Amino acid sequence: MPSEPPPVPPPGAAGSGPGTAPTPGAGGTPPGTDTRWRTPRRLHPASVVLGVNLRQLVQAIAFPVVASFGAGGLFTLGLLATVGVLGLVYRFLAWQRFTFSFDGDVLRVEEGVLSRSARSLDVARIQQVEIDRGPVQRMLGLAALRVETAGSSSEVEVDLRVIEVDEAVALRDAVREGKARQAGVARPDADDGGSEAALAEPERREVLTVPLGHVVLAAVTGARLLVFPAVIVGALQFAGELVGPMLDDVLEDVIENGPEGMPWWTGLTLQAGLLLGLGVLVLALGAAIVVGILQDANYRVSRVEDDLHVNRGLLSTRDSVVPLRRVQLVEVQRNWLRRVFGFGTVRIHSAGGSGDADRRVTVPLLADDAVDAFLREVLPGVPGVPPLVGHPVSARRRAVFRWVRPPLVLLVLVAAWQAAPWAPFELLEWMPLAMALLVPVCALLGVVEYHHLAHALTERVMVSRRGALSITTGLAPVVKVQAASRAANWFQRRLGLTTVQAHVAGPGGGLEVLDAGTEDGAALHAALVVHAADPDPVGPTVERGAS
Secondary structure (H helix, E strand, C coil): CCCCCCCCCCCCCCCCCCCCCCCCCCCCCCCCCCHHHCCCECCCCCHHHHCCCHHHHHHHHHHHHHHCHHHCHHHHHHHHHHHHHHHHHHHHHHHHCCEEEECCCEEEEEECCCCCEEEEEEHHHEEEEEEEECHHHHHHCEEEEEEEECCCCCCCCEEEEEEEHHHHHHHHHHHHHHHHHHCCCCCCCCCCCCCHHHCCCCCEEEEEEECHHHHHHHHHHCHHHHHHHHHHHHHHHHHHHHHHHHHHHHHHHHHHHHHHHCCCCHHHHHHHHHHHHHHHHHHHHHHHHHHHHHHHCCEEEEEECCEEEEEECCCCEEEEEEEHHHEEEEEEEECHHHHHHCEEEEEEEECCCCCCHHHCEEEEEEEHHHHHHHHHHHCCCCCCCCCCEECCCHHHHHHHHHHHHHHHHHHHHHHHHHHCCCCCCCCCCCHHHHHHHHHHHHHHHHHHHHHHCEEEECCCEEEEEECCCCEEEEEEEHHHCCEEEEECCHHHHHHCEEEEEEECCCCCCEEEEEEEEHHHHHHHHHHHHHHHHCCCCCCCCCCCCCC
């Protein structure tokens, strides 16, 4: 049940009387605002426990536990009990001193036990509103409301943990109404009084649904695959330390007595090792699938007016709202395995937001033939990925050198190490051969990357594509370009190449066109500079043909 709010302002305060009608400005409430948020409110009492940050909790108890190990178990338990009681008391005082309110224009939060702080977030600066619900919160009908602004860079600006789920949804809708009001978007059937009943329920249109099978495929074809080599290497190292001495004895017997000296159990040991490796691989694969399902099951993207609503999660659910006007950069990523199946991943970067990558909106898996339709929803006015123009032939030499340089450097270092008389230990004999074999492989990857290098600039969007094994196509609306830069090192100047970068706000940073022709890059840079100075959605373009 909702908690009792603190005492309301005295009768002399603006709009505090029981029959006083709210008036815009001077402490009043704008028309159309849900007035129940105007009075400061507390969080739900369960936030005393459920509002605890687990990372901070671990940091708080780690030192007392480690420091008390030498004093015995009873002392450690007593110390933990004391810390727990003091923590609960502090959490209760923090809950009692935490209030929030929203008057339609500004979201205000006051908090602090010993040191008080007050924050005011203008609704026009609010970038993203998320509703998170963990398993316990779902059982109790609660939710956490997270608010990020365009200026936040490392953490959430406001984190209301926890309130009732109905209140979280209502407050999120009230923030959306305030943003629409400040943007000058009026409801078609809203009267002058702006009563809540007169506000039309906005239309919710489903844009995208990711089936559970696609979520599983994304889990086993994405970055989680990187855990497999680490697990296998760790298992091999463990096996080597465990049975290494025993295998050495077996090899000595085989060398002295021939194949007859091999013990009977050697074949069984090899079979057990293979089964163990296969089991580790299956477990790692299963773990990736479980994590993917828990994080991205029931993935849905809906559009409500000019906002994208993203819902995902199985046990812990997340409901994110991303204003389309804040979208700065969209990336379509396809690694080699997903390209085989005809799928890719779409990542949306928006202005502001926290530095946590998990807070960027990412569609786990999307069919190649559905990418353009989704881009039309995320980037209004953009029909999809436009025809791209390739880069000059000299860029191939540059791409090959960029890929071949690391193994060549390693080959030289390995050769110098083996030739040096002062080397403290000898390297494995096969390392120079391995480095030499990497050179042609990397050269081939450089050629592949060259064939993927391409870019385009239209009236509304700048596009850049690059990559070898994993191909990334980035799209940045030209109205979001804040600055443009062009650079060419000594090698690029010799080859008639240049690199152009369009700088946008948000965690994405910008969009880079690598190794474009000098003239083409200069024209692209000039057009981007004009867009940055006068962000007109229909402005100068650079005419190019399709590659």
